[in-house]
Amino acid sequence: MRTTVSGAWRLLVIAWRANRRKTVAATVLMVAGTVGNPLLALVMGVMTDAVVSGQVGAAVWYGVAAAVLTIVSLTFAHFSQIFYTELAELAEIPVVRDLILLSNGSDGIEHQERAEYADELTVLQRESRGLIGALESMFGVLGLSLAAVFTAILLAGLNPVLLLLPLAAVPPLICGRWAESRIDRAKTDTAEPTRAALNLFRLSTSARFAGELRVFQLSDELRRRHMREWQRASRGLVRSYGMAAAVRTLGQVIFGLAYVGAVLLVVREAITGRRTIGDVVLVIVLATQVNQQVTAAVTLLATLQRMGSMLRRLDFVRELVKVDYPVPVDQEPPARLTSGIELQDVDFTYPGTGDPVLSDVSLSLPAGSSVAIVGENGAGKTTLVKLLCGLYRPTTGQILVDGTDLRRIPAESWRRHLSAGFQDFVRFELRAGEVVGLGDVSRMGDDGAILGALSRAQGGDVLARLEHGLDTQLGTSYTEGTELSGGQWQKLALGRALMREAPLLLVLDEPTSALDPQAEHRLFESYAQQASQLRSSTGAITLFVSHRFSTVRMADLIIVLRDGRVVESGSHDELMRRGGLYADLFSLQAEAYR
Secondary structure (H helix, E strand, C coil), rough: CHHHHHHHHHHHHHHHHHCCHHHHHEEEEHHHHHHHHHHHHHHHHHHHHHHHCCCHHHHHHHHHHHHHHHHHHHHHHHHHHHHHHHHHHHHHHHHHHHHHHHHHHHCHHHHHCCCHHHHHHHHHHHHHHHHHHHHHHHHHHHHHHHHHHHHHHHHHHHHHHHHHHHHCHHHHHHHHHHHHHHHHHHHHHHHHHHHHHHHHHHHCCCCHHHHHHHHHCCCHHHHHHHHHHHHHHHHHHHHHHHHHHHHHHHHHHHCCCCCCCCHHHHHHHHHHHCCCCHHHHHHHHHHHHHHHHHHHHHHHHHHHHHHHHHHHHHHHHCCCCCCCCCCCCCCCCCCCCCCEEEEEEEEEECCCCCCCCCEEEEEEEECCEEEEEEECCCHHHHHHHHHHHCCCEEEEEEEECCCHHHHHHCCCHHCCCEEECCCCCCCCCEEHHHHHHHHHHHHHHEEEEEEEEHHCCCCHHHHHCCCHHCCEEEEECCCCCCCCCHHHHHHHHHHHHHCCCCEEEEEEEEECCCHHHHHHHHHHHHHHHHHHHHHHHHCCCEEEEECCHHHHCCCEEEEECCCCCEEEEECCCHHHHCCHHHHHHHHHHHHHHC
């Protein structure tokens, strides 16, 4: 019950903040429409007595009142729908905003590695569209509460024993709460197979993966896997819904017995002359309304409980995302790097796993240097890059920027002084100029800056092939959208990474994976020239990750990772003279290109 009450109160606060006038109007209309029902029962009872006693004039007026109350009962609640539907649309904005912020608005991304976060987010995304029903339930409960008070007063006037009739609503309410809790647990328990099934559905219907699915004839296999996961989720939900329905039915049966008893009690008193025919009509109508009130209350409270659970999940996810700061966040990044970035005894383990991805990493990245990170797949290269970007925090050890612990620098301030191009770059389906300009939102409308970034990224050839240049709409989500090749998308992503002309740290993680070796070599030559320019202006560090060793040889410092540890570091010539892992991998790859 605490979840239901808390959820209802939070919904009322959300609605009030969204629009006060619409909240008041929806409340008044819903309450008037609901309270009109017990008043209608009273008028029908006295109208019956007037008819039986031959009071024609009074019966007519009572009939008019009954008609008015009938109109109020039938229409006012529907009119309130106009307001609470609009309120739901307005109230959904902050809820969706919270979901977006919880997904992408935090300092880091460690929470997104947790299975529990993914499960909760799956349920939240599914339930967040239920605000219209939740607001209707909230306003309905307000009206039902007042209607129950009027009904209790009228029943007490007939016979104090009839006050027990509303108490018969307790078993259906308890059964309804239990049933909803059972369903809520089932949704949590089936979140994992549901998420897997939805992912398989996206894979099976995405144009991006269509070629590979057809070449390897994976359609039937993915369909079987989807069916298996969906059946796992469905079995759990069907069992829960079936048990919930049985328990709800039990509660309604208990109330039905009480209803029959109440009617028989008043009929017996009418037979003995202690009650009128109008009183019998009144109790029959009131008992029917109590039944309707109980049924509505069970449904409305179940909806409120579900929304309360959704809001509670939102709080739980908020706690998952919350970062504990072991040191004060009280430093700003330097205007320019003087000594550089240093990693001291850094270890990192992903949440929920036991094996460290990086172990005892100690490095010095000098200001103004170009640094390359190489190593076999799974060596920890991308993890190291994301640590430097502040997307993760070291499990142990620290990262120093000109001697200042990176944890003491606000994440937003640090990211204003860095730029990055990731291997898993985003294909923004926007205008071409916007796709690049997003790298520096403050200059997104500056065509000169965008063209300059594209030039540095060797992306002029992509622009030349677009019919409307920077104004060309990209992506298949639009009828007139232009689709690009993987290499063309990557060049635009590189242009986006190079929009900031004076970062303290420029990170390029496999920035040319979709390009041929010749294009990659030309691009890295351009990076080397840019690194030289940045060295003199901001002391910036240019750090890139590549699987092609021939292109990293021009870096000032090459770091070799293996199994999450730094096994070698130095210039290309130094590493080749040592004859270690770098020399072996370089020679092996060079041989493959001959």
